Amino acid sequence: MSLSHPRATRRDALTKLADFVPRAGRAYAAKRNYDHGPADRSNVSTLSPYLRHRLITEDEVVAAVLKAHSLSAAEKFIQEVCWRTYWKGWLEQRPQVWQDYLDARARERIRLLDDSALSARLEGAQRGDTGIACFDSWARELAQTGYLHNHARMWFASIWIFTLRLPWVLGADFFYRHLLDGDPASNTLSWRWVAGLHTKGKTYHARADNIATYTSGRFRPRTEELQQYAMPLEEELTQAPARWPAADNIAPDAKVLLFLTQEDLSPESWPLDGLDVAGVALFRPADAGSNQAPFVQAFKTAAIKDAGERAVSHWNVPAREIETAEDLAAFARERAADCAVTTIVPVGLLKPQVNTLAQSSAALGVPVKQIVRRWDSLFWPHARTGFFKLKERIPAVLDTLGLRPQGTLL
Ligand SMILES: Cc1cc2nc3c(=O)[nH]c(=O)nc-3n(C[C@H](O)[C@H](O)[C@H](O)COP(=O)(O)OP(=O)(O)OC[C@H]3O[C@@H](n4cnc5c(N)ncnc54)[C@H](O)[C@@H]3O)c2cc1C
Structure with a gap:
């Protein structure tokens, strides 16, 4: 497994983007769900550490992709970029969800001091020592490379919550400490989504056959190794969406x-x-x-x-x-x-x-x-409920930003 981490420069980000652009169209839509392992990430962009710190920005990534592909061909990739925007905008309007996460994490850390069995299970999961081969491999891959494929993140979080029955906030914390793209919005809210807390009652259930298919047989968990049902977690959350802070006035000659x-x-x-x-x-x-x-x-x-x-x-x-x-x-x-x-x-x-x-x-x-960047101010108002509302605004916002070349087919 390669231990090298990407270099944190904008130049490296732009090189990676240029290399990926030819594969961002229909090839991405068809192949993006396959996790071929750390030696082959050619079906995804691996731009996330750069986007997370905005060493490159969402609009320039989308602009580069739309120079090479029509919106319909690149639709899936652009939607994935917009998932990031959606999570950012959603959390910006529900800051209490972040605070609740921090509070729950603090409570779980205190519980760990008294609960040696839980503490041992947590350590085993983080070390990659649970006996579930795929999970153990992803735990080690994350700790070594700072990256996991999206599908592996989903399977990992699902197994953590529903099979290993570990607290989701400690899983989100494990990810946040090791991901080069670790992001309060994308990470916390994706874990909540897997747990059934974001879309109420809808969980993400990791299935053995799905793992075998999308790892091309690298992993073949036995059906009974994984929990057969993913019962949604529950919480009390009544907070209505708030507005994010507006841009400040700055004198034009400041x-x-x-x-x-x-x-x-x-x-x-x-x-x-x-x-x-x-x-x-x-x-x-x-x-x-x-x-x-x-x-x-x-x-x-x-x-x-x-x-x-x-x-x-x-x-x-x-x-x-x-x-x-x-x-x-x-x-x-x-x-x-x-x-x-x-x-x-x-x-x-x-x-x-x-x-x-x-x-x-x-x-x-x-x-x-x-x-405030225009990308954020145009998209965030549509990140108040589910992703669909934002998704249907994508073509119009891209037009407003002038990112869709004239004459591009839908
Ligand atoms: C449990 C869990 C935790 C996650 N934690 C993070 C995190 O901390 N930071 C993070 O950036 N992403 C997170 N993701 C989302 C996603 O897994 C990564 O953004 C993606 O795998 C990064 O790889 P890539 O750059 O090759 O993505 P590509 O497939 O090439 O996608 C292009 C870009 O779109 C964005 N993107 C793609 N998929 C998603 C998604 N589902 N949600 C949000 N943005 C997306 C990323 O910025 C990514 O770089 C998480 C997903 C799950 C299920």
């Missing part, structure tokens, strides 16, 4: 610092509308409470470094790593900047850290203003 975080590392395409960029602040606090694997942290650190270097040469301004509001205010004073600007920091562990810093820095006279 001099600004760009405030870069792991959440959006393509500042070249931020909607800055001609603002005068005076410097680049890089904010990379330790991920409070996430305990991500060293290779995941290294990917994020390298990704921010790459974005900082690109921004410096794009705007010909200095960059500085900042840790506190005082650092930010001092940098703003030096560069005569009126404020710092960032794209919306989505729901997740980083958000409260940015909010705390922003509050203090506003008190020091340097507000951190939020801007």
Whole structure:
């Protein structure tokens, strides 16, 4: 099994995208569900670590694909990209679901201190030592490569919840600590979806024959090895969708610092509308409470470094790593900047850290203003209920964004 991890640069992302584009049409739709194992990922893009940190953006991936394929040929791939958008928009409008996840994870961690049997079963599952060959192999693959095929993620989560009967929040935590694309929205909400908590009563049930088919026989679990029924988990959740924070007003002649975080590392395409960029602040606090694997942290650190270097040469301004509001205010004073600007920091562990810093820095006279990418502002209003509502808006939104070349067949 290859132990090398992808390099966290935009250049690598663009190379990977260019390589994948010819396969993003009907070939992707026909073959994407096969998990051929870590040595052959040619039927999927493996762009997720880059998209997750926006080293490349959803709209540029879709634009590149639509230059080579009609919308109907590339429909499946574009829909998958939009699943990411859907999860992000959905969680943005239900921040309590993230908080509930953190609270439940904290409770389970406390339970583990007293429940040595549960603790041993959890350790065995994470080590890949359950005796279910496919599951054990995926656990090791995840820990070593930081990636699992989508179908393997679905099977893994289903076996974790329904066969091994482990708490779903600890499975989501195991994924989040090891995935290079680990994302509070896509990860947490996909686990909830498998468990039957997202679409009430509808679970994802991993079946032995399905695993054998879509791993091309690499794994052949016995039917009785896996739980025969996937009874939906239940919870009380009454919260109605809220609105996400709107973009802030910024004076058109403002001099600004760009405030870069792991959440959006393509500042070249931020909607800055001609603002005068005076410097680049890089904010990379330790991920409070996430305990991500060293290779995941290294990917994020390298990704921010790459974005900082690109921004410096794009705007010909200095960059500085900042840790506190005082650092930010001092940098703003030096560069005569009126404020710092960032794209919306989505729901997740980083958000409260940015909010705390922003509050203090506003008190020091340097507000951190939020801007919103058009991709997000056009799609997120359709991410309030099920995916279907967003899916049916895809052609219209792509037209509004000018991403569908004229004359492309539907
Ligand atoms: C339990 C579980 C946990 C998951 N956790 C994450 C996560 O933390 N981060 C993450 O980015 N994806 C997550 N996914 C979604 C999906 O598995 C990955 O995005 C996908 O496997 C990444 O591989 P790829 O880039 O080759 O995807 P492709 O098939 O090439 O798809 C292109 C892009 O579309 C997006 N995408 C594709 N499928 C999905 C999906 N089902 N949901 C959301 N976005 C999708 C990704 O950004 C991906 O890079 C999870 C799925 C499950 C079932």
